[in-house]
Amino acid sequence: MSGVAGPVLLDRRRPLTWVSGLVATALVVALVLSLARNPAMEWDVVAEYLTTAQVLDGLWLTLWLTAVVTALGFLGGIGIAAMRLSRNPVLQAVSWAYVWFFRSVPVLVQLLFWFNIGYLYPKITLGIPGGPALLEASSNDLISATTAAVLGLTLHEAAHAGEIIRGGILAVDGGQAEAGTALGMSGSRIFRRIVLPQAMRSIVPATGNLLIGTLKGTSMVSVIAVGDLLYSVQFVYNRTYQVVPLLLVATLWYLLVTTVLSVCQYYVERHFARGSRNGLTPTPVQRARRALTRARLVPSLGKEAP
Amino acid sequence: MSTIPAPRVTIRGLRKSFGDQPVLHGVDLDVAVGAVVCLLGASGSGKSTILRCVNQLERPDGGTVHIDGDLIGFRPDRRRPDALRALAPRELRRQQADIGMVFQSFNLFPHLTVLQNVIEAPVAVRGRSVARARATALELLDQVGLADRADAYPRQLSGGQQQRVAIARALAMDPKVMLFDEPTSALDPELVADVLGVMRDLARAGMTMLVVTHELDFARHVADRVAFVDEGRIVEVGTPAEVLEHPQHPRARRFLAQLTGEPSTDVDTRAVAS
Numbered sequence A: 001m002s003g004v005a006g007p008v009l010l011d012r013r014r015p016l017t018w019v020s021g022l023v024a025t026a027l028v029v030a031l032v033l034s035l036a037r038n039p040a041m042e043w044d045v046v047a048e049y050l051t052t053a054q055v056l057d058g059l060w061l062t063l064w065l066t067a068v069v070t071a072l073g074f075l076g077g078i079g080i081a082a083m084r085l086s087r088n089p090v091l092q093a094v095s096w097a098y099v100w101f102f103r104s105v106p107v108l109v110q111l112l113f114w115f116n117i118g119y120l121y122p123k124i125t126l127g128i129p130g131g132p133a134l135l136e137a138s139s140n141d142l143i144s145a146t147t148a149a150v151l152g153l154t155l156h157e158a159a160h161a162g163e164i165i166r167g168g169i170l171a172v173d174g175g176q177a178e179a180g181t182a183l184g185m186s187g188s189r190i191f192r193r194i195v196l197p198q199a200m201r202s203i204v205p206a207t208g209n210l211l212i213g214t215l216k217g218t219s220m221v222s223v224i225a226v227g228d229l230l231y232s233v234q235f236v237y238n239r240t241y242q243v244v245p246l247l248l249v250a251t252l253w254y255l256l257v258t259t260v261l262s263v264c265q266y267y268v269e270r271h272f273a274r275g276s277r278n279g280l281t282p283t284p285v286q287r288a289r290r291a292l293t294r295a296r297l298v299p300s301l302g303k304e305a306p
Numbered sequence B: 001m002s003t004i005p006a007p008r009v010t011i012r013g014l015r016k017s018f019g020d021q022p023v024l025h026g027v028d029l030d031v032a033v034g035a036v037v038c039l040l041g042a043s044g045s046g047k048s049t050i051l052r053c054v055n056q057l058e059r060p061d062g063g064t065v066h067i068d069g070d071l072i073g074f075r076p077d078r079r080r081p082d083a084l085r086a087l088a089p090r091e092l093r094r095q096q097a098d099i100g101m102v103f104q105s106f107n108l109f110p111h112l113t114v115l116q117n118v119i120e121a122p123v124a125v126r127g128r129s130v131a132r133a134r135a136t137a138l139e140l141l142d143q144v145g146l147a148d149r150a151d152a153y154p155r156q157l158s159g160g161q162q163q164r165v166a167i168a169r170a171l172a173m174d175p176k177v178m179l180f181d182e183p184t185s186a187l188d189p190e191l192v193a194d195v196l197g198v199m200r201d202l203a204r205a206g207m208t209m210l211v212v213t214h215e216l217d218f219a220r221h222v223a224d225r226v227a228f229v230d231e232g233r234i235v236e237v238g239t240p241a242e243v244l245e246h247p248q249h250p251r252a253r254r255f256l257a258q259l260t261g262e263p264s265t266d267v268d269t270r271a272v273a274s
């Protein structure tokens, strides 16, 4: 400690923070009470079905469908972004047309289309055009409801992922690729090693949103009788007519998974921000502790930054 | 001149336009093996474009660049004897790998450490083993005075240190010639000397260098030849003494006077003050 201890410097008073906090808390309490006391919610039914095998099976399908669609969608998205940014005008046009089409057609329409592909193309043949068929299969055998779900969602996902990745790549300074070119590196190596890792900083936040959107988007596959979370609760309430509590079951699961994904997104973003100019912002846990420390509700831990 | 040393870089009739704006109007320039040539000229005169045409970051519209007798970026066309055809990417990359370039803004890879920056191209392009590339890289980092920063990330270094890493990165490819595009223009004044020192050592060690710079002291003491670029043409070329002390072209006189802060009318008769 050095110098004369001057007057203690305090933050300005913030009455609005406290008032808004009280109002918000009151509203939340009122909402929770009204939901909890409303007999139409049938919380006992919710509890009964929340972890039944059928619901958990549906949840499992929702989870793996989300994972598969996201993984395949991003692989496709990388290709679409690379084509769009290439110097080949044909590849550019193909990529543009793909994004245009698959962003324009609603996913629901696509799912129904793929599910009913048998009407359009009863047989799918693999072979040389005009030549002999090497492989031939009936469309309905080849494209099951699940395949249709994966196909429809992935094609849609790839278009969006492609745009996200393209945006991320454009945000990387052009001097980076130039430095790679001047060193004699190949375009694909520059893309993989130099540009893409740097593009991740802006790709990750947008991807988090897309992932959560995909999770909920998978609920659309219930229209083609794929047994996801929504489909399995529908299956139950079609029998028992307990519509509201079973929709609550699905909602609670979607909320839970989205919460987990949001937390993951937060920490992945922090990972890719490492070594950046802005440095790391404190996590919510750290921030809450600091706020409490400032309000003198818990003893200071000593060496924390202001 | 009595003996003419073998040219390493030969530029003939180089022309380049961006859209309908002509930027280079037929540039001729030679850089002898082991020589240092400095390019001076006002901002926008086309100096960067000359360098970027040499290593084909920009494709010229006309003229040729040869390095050790090899035509850069093009080959004779099979059908038209009067035409040249742009090289396929793989062949072009092989030539680019032999031409080192140092940028004004460093362009280090921020997500890779200093060592990873230096070994990336030798491993990816030359196919060297990581162990061997590492050993060479550490030697080069030692040479530029940064052996102890091998594991740092670029943002943890000062601008001068970053630029020295960028020089080491280019040297790691064993280039036949090094192109420097205003390597010290983005640096705080106190950091310039370290970078120029590394470049001077490199010149003494016999590296062939083509350097765009506004550092007249460097040009005076290190360059073998100085060329003055004006509106896409080389209007004056000669020894540092000739071009810096007795510039003939009026634009060169005015430019040098501005750089040294002397009234332009006096420049032709007086030695340029440092």
Ligand SMILES: Nc1ncnc2c1ncn2[C@@H]1O[C@H](COP(=O)(O)OP(=O)(O)O)[C@@H](O)[C@H]1O
Residues within 6 Å of the ligand: B018, B023, B041, B042, B043, B044, B045, B046, B047, B048, B049, B050
């Ligand atoms: N990629 C580009 N597109 C359009 N114009 C360019 C481009 N690069 C350079 N120019 C123009 O060419 C001229 C010469 O540029 P440059 O070679 O960078 O000059 P110098 O390096 O001497 O300052 C300038 O007028 C500049 O605006």
Ligand SMILES: [Mg+2]
Residues within 6 Å of the ligand: B047, B048, B049, B181, B182
């Ligand atoms: Mg320039």
